[in-house]
Amino acid sequence: MRKLLLFVLFVPLLLSSFSAVAGDTLSLYNQLSKVNSAEQVSVMLEISNAQRISNPARAIYWANRALAQSQRLNIGELTGESYYTIGYLHYSANNFEPALANLKKAERISRLGLFKEF
Secondary structure, eight states: OHHHHHHHHHHHHHHHHHHHHHHHHHHHHHHHTTSOHHHHHHHHHHHHHHHTTTOHHHHHHHHHHHHHHHHHHTOHHHHHHHHHHHHHHHHHTTOHHHHHHHHHHHHHHHHTTOOOOO
């Protein structure tokens, strides 16, 4: 009986938290078309962060898109943040070699003074 009660109480909470993340992600997707190219990088990183637990592969995809755009626009701080995000996502997935490679690139950008904070 207790298990059934716990199930009935926690399932709606879990479902509402997943729908909140989906709603947040949808609003971020909508923002992409409304902001300039530099701001799109930040939105892509927000999308990546929103999906890091529910869909890690998709989170890496968005972080890589942010990296490509920040490099194209030559924005050092956002490039460093993109490398850091990619490294963190790989680390979280126990992919240690790509994690270390990306975190080293973020550190290099930080040492050049192009990336202000982690």
